[in-house]
Amino acid sequence: MSRTRMAATAIGLAGVLAASQAQAQSASNSEQEIALLKQQLKMLEQKLDKLQNQTAANTAATAKARQEAKAEAKAEARSEAKAALANANAAIPVKGPVAPSGVVVTMPNNRPTICTADEQNCVAITSRVHWDVGGYNYRPDTASTVPQKLDSGENVRRARIGIVGKFFGDWNYSLIYDFGGTADGFGGTGAAGGTAVGFLPGGGTSGIENAYLSYTGLKPFGGKMAVEAGVMDIAWTLDESTSSNDIMFMERASAGIIAQNIAAGDFRSAVGTRWWNDQLWMGAYVTGPTTGAIHSASSVSPPGSSEQYGAVARIAGNPVSGNGYSVHVGADAEWLIQPPRNQVTQAQTLTLSDRPELRIDPTTLISTGAIANVSGAQVYGVEAAATYGSFIAQGEYYWFNVDRTANTGLPPLGASSLKFDGGYAQVGYVLTGESRAYNAASASYGGIKPANPFSLAGGGWGAWEIAGRVSTMNLNDQLATAAGIAGGRQTIYTAALNWYVNNNVRFMLDYLHGDISKQASATSSVNTGSTFNAVAMRTQVAF
Template sequence: MSRTRIAATAIGLAGVLAASQAQAQSASSSEQEIALLKQQLKMLEQKLDKLQSQTAANTVATAKAKAEAKAEARSEAKAVVANANAAIPMKSPPPASGVVVTMPNNRPTICTADGANCVAITSRVHWDVGGYDYRPNTAGTVPQKLDSGENVRRARIGVVGKFLEDWNFALIYDFGGTADGFGGTVGSSTTPPTVGLLPGGGTSGIENAFVSYTGLKPFGGKMAIEAGVMDLAWTMDESTSSNDIAFMERASVGVVAQNIAAGDFRSAAGARWYNDVFYAGAYATGPTTGAIHSASSAVPAGTSEQYGATARVAGQVVSGNDYSVHLGADAQWLIQPPRNLVANTQTLTLSDRPELRIDPTTLISTGAIANVSGAQVYGVEAAGTYGPLWVQGEYYWFNIDRNANTAVVPIGTSSLKFQGGYAQAAYVLTGESRKYNPGNAAYGGVKPVHPFSLEGGGWGAWEVAGRVSQMDLNDQLATAAGIAGGRQTVYTLALNWYVNGNVRFMLDYLHGNISKQASPVSAADTGSRFDAVAMRTQFAF
């Protein structure tokens, strides 16, 4: 029965009741008739409630039936799709496309969306200003004066990156005024190169132009096979970036050792393997990018291309949350010294400036050692950290063979022996520590936790450091076959302010003593002493 019929019946009954009441008033009907009508009305109301409940139940059942029908349809549709996928293989998703531009440590970097190919711009500028209080011991000392002034020590710009995930590359040019192992009277060349010679005593040139492959991971570690012109990090000091060293210059003994067959601007090919504990590397090396390779009589300084080899093993033998200990050893061989094909000579010069590059003059030097057939250098290294404290030291022994068959009449055929070392320590006043870099087996730089900011209240990181170094280039004194290259001892104190991850200011004070005699057979004093103060402004990314 519909709601309309129920309503009509109710109205009708109401009308009958009203009529009955009127009749009762007019005809004085009995109360039994009224009670009967009320009973009938109550029964009708009960039927109405029952019909409404049935209607609601029917509505719920209908909705449930429709939902079940839809669910069954969806299930059948999914089954059809699954059967189709089983019959026809699904295509893989399309590869990621486009590029992603990032600025890690403020270095502009562009990568493909999958991160397998990247290219980044890198640069560093080290500008030095300083002065000397230089005091020659006698009038026979050479030089009699060191010039104060300024020098753009390094000014490099280039690109680094990777392609196809496992191939890495670098192309960096250095416009700076000096470079260790390169130009001036520094290095192991027969005659200093004249092409590109700069007032600072060095030569600008290609500092890095190499490619390396890192796809091999043998014995649970990482491996890099590389070739080209590179900064060949052989000593531990050289394995620390010039952006991160605690002093403006590295100790002289390391510079002299590196210059023979390693160091900056060096052509090389080799490999290194490392994990979190151990490092091993070996390279075959050639000349630097500034050397003149020519046998033409028009180039009197023409030389054949030298070649040598280096090897280094090292590791972080002890490590914890805030401490570590590093030990290592290395070796270097000069197999073919630079040879002047015009004069038929083979010579080698060992020298260095007094651990500062404002004036390019060297204070210790062997001069050109004649009839050199080869050279070997062996060294040991140790370092460690304890919270903000960092200590490091190295010692090296040099052997120069003088038995080459050249046009120069030998003044002696015995080998020459030199040695030197350094010890240094630094403490970060603001609490930061130097982290170990397994890829180079050396400690990195200081990264300020709170970079300097006038608004944020940070003051960067502050570090104090001290070093003592010695390089002895004297051997067989009092004999005609000896070498009086001098013995240099330098004490250095440093204060470094790391403004942020890209900017640093360095203040160094140096006190040096050079003990030197006029010749191997003359004890006349030609030594000197000096004090120097210098400051470096550095930015790098």
């Protein structure tokens, strides 16, 4: 109600009152009556003002109460919504953190790699190609020497492609196939442990080189640990633990190859574990046959053999190391527990042999032949290496023992065991100043990474390395007896020049001089030895 309307109402009331009073009072008192009316009118105006103020206050209080009621209702609704959401979440199983969506593609060392954003799951493509070209100047000592000639030519030593990766950070896997035909210990002429199928001109067979699963989530005693199983490269001996992409010569020394072929080496089925830290490495594996080996009962030619199994163990370390220098020492052991057994004749045999540290021609120059009645074999070795700046020295030596007391229904042959031995020593020097870093995970030395990769535009010339090695292997024992073995004694001197174009390409040039001392049989002194010189070059691409 407006102030004007309220005033008019008051005046009307005052007029009515005045008229009634006028009737009761005398006209002579009109002035007093007017004064009294003014006073009453003023009191009415004050009451009206108070009433108006009270009305305004009530309106504001009502609006505030409405706002507070709305806010309280909203708060209560929010609380009820939160309670409902909490009840709904309580009914849903708790899950781990959600993995980031999307992937990251990288090219470490030019290897195509796809990983999740958290790098806990990865898959990468890996490959290597080793193509060899070379020739021999071979001189047999006599007309009865076998062979009379070694063939020059070329050979795809390794041609591998596959994938490697990991799941959830700790599960590692590898699947690699080798299309090359001359993998050591993998079938072919003279491979230890029997005969294989699928011969190729290079003396071997193609097949699965790696197919294994490894768990690395355990970290006991302040180090790292891997538990693995499948077909893999067994990190047994220093030379074998060094990748074929990083070795200083085109081939490893014969003594190590012959030792590994018994129950270790490439393409080997195995299950085992290894533990390491910066100074110490320890590992042990139970091993089976190699990929492609015949181990099913059969009467076809060649007859099948029962599955062989053995075991290997190695302890090695880097006890002395510093800025630009290191010392490595280690010891190895290998046991052939169950030799391959022919399912038709029940014979258990073992062949120790190797080609002359080159794979252009597949012919072996030293070989025990099939040692009959073998019940088991053992190999014990020592290893040592040292680096100083760009210089590295490395050597290993092995002692072999072959037991011939097999319980196969066949009589034992002569003495109960045969003993052989062999080893190598090698040195290398990088002319351009790079050095080989120590790899604690395999207790071996890595390859050379050029500080200035070759580039006509950039002026770099890569890295250049020279190396030399002498190796020896003696496969003779108990000569001049019917039970003896005349496998031959081999000594080879090798000089090498290696050009590391970049991290993925390398060219290797090797010169070999070999002397083979051999007689026709254990009871014959007729010399069937030979000498040879060879030059070979390897083109290597790997990532």
